[in-house]
Amino acid sequence: xxxxxxxxxxxxxxxxxxxxxxxxxxxxxxxxxxxxxxxxxxxxxxxxxxxxxxxxxxxxxxxxxxxxxxxxxxxxxxxxxxxxxxxxxxxxxxxxxxxxxxxxxxxxxxxxxxxxxxxxxxxxxxxxxxxxxxxxxxxxxxxxxxxxxxxxxxxxxxxxxxxxxxxxxxxxxxxxxxxxxxxxxxxxxxxxxxxxxxxxxxxxxxxxxxxxxxxxxxxxxxxxxxxxxxxxxxxxxxxxxxxxxxxxxxxxxxxxxxxxxxxxxxxxxxxxxxxxxxxxxxx
Amino acid sequence: xxxxxxxxxxxxxxxxxxxxxxxxxxxxxxxxxxxxxxxxxxxxxxxxxxxxxxxxx
Numbered sequence: 001x002x003x004x005x006x007x008x009x010x011x012x013x014x015x016x017x018x019x020x021x022x023x024x025x026x027x028x029x030x031x032x033x034x035x036x037x038x039x040x041x042x043x044x045x046x047x048x049x050x051x052x053x054x055x056x057x058x059x060x061x062x063x064x065x066x067x068x069x070x071x072x073x074x075x076x077x078x079x080x081x082x083x084x085x086x087x088x089x090x091x092x093x094x095x096x097x098x099x100x101x102x103x104x105x106x107x108x109x110x111x112x113x114x115x116x117x118x119x120x121x122x123x124x125x126x127x128x129x130x131x132x133x134x135x136x137x138x139x140x141x142x143x144x145x146x147x148x149x150x151x152x153x154x155x156x157x158x159x160x161x162x163x164x165x166x167x168x169x170x171x172x173x174x175x176x177x178x179x180x181x182x183x184x185x186x187x188x189x190x191x192x193x194x195x196x197x198x199x200x201x202x203x204x205x206x207x208x209x210x211x212x213x214x215x216x217x218x219x220x221x222x223x224x225x226x227x228x229x230x231x232x233x234x235x236x237x238x239x240x241x242x243x244x245x246x247x248x249x250x251x252x253x254x255x256x257x258x259x260x261x262x263x264x265x266x267x268x269x270x271x272x273x274x275x276x277x278x279x280x281x282x283x
Numbered sequence: 284x285x286x287x288x289x290x291x292x293x294x295x296x297x298x299x300x301x302x303x304x305x306x307x308x309x310x311x312x313x314x315x316x317x318x319x320x321x322x323x324x325x326x327x328x329x330x331x332x333x334x335x336x337x338x339x340x
Contacts, residue, residue: 009317009332010304032304034332058337086337133339159336206339237340253340 001281002027002048003274006064008034008055012259013270017052020270026278033064041070050281051075052235054255058086058131061255076277077234077254084231085254088130088167091231098230100223101248104170111151114166118147124171129162133253134206137162140171172241172248178203179240179247181216182258182269183228184276190258190265191216191224205260213264223247235273284326290314297326306331 003026007014014030021028027048033055038044051068053075055061065079077085084090095102106121108114118125124142127150132138141147157163177195181188190213197208205211216224220240227238227249237256240249258269284297293311301307301318307328308315315331 007304009306009338010302015302015305030302030304056338057335058339131337136336136339255340257340 001050001278002029003050003052003277003281004028004047005030005052005054006033006068008032008057008060011056011257013257014054016262016270017054017274020268020274021277023271024274024278026274033060036064038067038071040067041072044068044071044073047071047073049074050277052277053077053082056255058082058133058254062086074281076280077236078232081232081234081236082254085236085252086131088128088251091252092169094230094232095227095249095252098226100227100230101246103172103248103250106166106168108166108168110164111155114151114154114168115144115147117166117168118144121168121170123147126169126171128167128169130165130167131161135202135204138202140201169250172243172250174241174243176201176203177209178250179216179220179238179242180211180261181224181238181240182256182261182273183224183236183238184273185233185280186225186229187272187276188216188221188224189272190261190267190269191220192261192264194260205257209260211260211264213266220247223249227252235276284321284324286326286328288312288314289316289328289330295328297328301326 018030065075068075084094092105106117108117124140127139127141129137177193180194182190192211192213194203194209196203203209224238228236231252237253239251240247262269286295288295288309291312305318316328317331319329320327
């Protein structure tokens with residue numbers, strides 16, 4: 001099987017995946033997509049049988065996946081999964097519709113609507129961008145005065161998706177850690193706690209969180225796998241919280257980063273992900 | 284492989300096992316470069332893309 005791993009910024013993960021693919025005996029190549037040009041839809045045999053999409057830029061990744069799928073190639077993850085995961089509103093809807101516990105979420109389409117939604121949710125709540133990662137611009141809003149200031153700042157943004165539209169989510173009281181599960185198909189490859197660094201409430205590894213391995217119980221396993229299935233499946237990073245009331249999934253990541261998780265577990269994550277790619281391509 | 288930072292002029296060492304696409308940063312000024320090409324032990328760098336709003340998982 002010929003596998004292509006596409007990237008636009010070569011991180012540890014892409015190199016590890018490439019090494020794992022070669023170790024598994026696959027004909028694998030890493031392709032920097034930035035210099036590519038596509039006439040669509042036209043066959044691109046140089047990409048082989050399957051493409052593992054690992055671009056760090058969501059929009060580049062999304063358009064490239066569409067072009068590759070248009071050429072008849074199988075891409076992991078598919079453009080449908082990528083779109084659901086990259087848009088937090090779409091993720092919330094997919095999780096809720098599948099019966100996966102997820103925080104109460106509201107969409108507002110104007111500054112006035114945002115104030116109304118804030119009152120409806122009650123303070124504190126979490127204001128998030130629709131698209132984005134690593135916890136950037138994710139804010140706990142603790143009172144009305146702060147919300148009014150945030151609305152003023154948001155209205156000045158140049159990004160039309162984030163300028164007048166608001167994604168508000170229930171604030172979940174949890175320990176200063178969350179759960180990151182690396183999922184491939186219907187298997188949980190690794191599961192870690194991400195512990196927030198001192199002075200930071202967000203638990204992103206990019207913000208300095210430390211990963212610690214743990215064994216998920218039966219209930220958590222089922223929730224993680226249901227969340228992955230809800231967004232369409234593939235190679236995913238499911239993020240969950242553990243308030244006293246039970247597990248809650250707040251995000252599913254499409255181009256999952258696993259350097260932090262790998263530092264905490266013995267399982268060879270890239271090798272397991274490549275195994276899934278090879279197996280699913282044979283189906 | 285040795286080269287220098289185009290921003291501050293400091294010496295910049297690129298690991299011998301680096302491959303095209305890899306990111307290296309200047310230890311003095313933190314400017315990031317992407318390895319554009321490696322041939323005959325010579326490395327060609329280009330400025331790395333800056334973090335985008337849509338970057339990440």
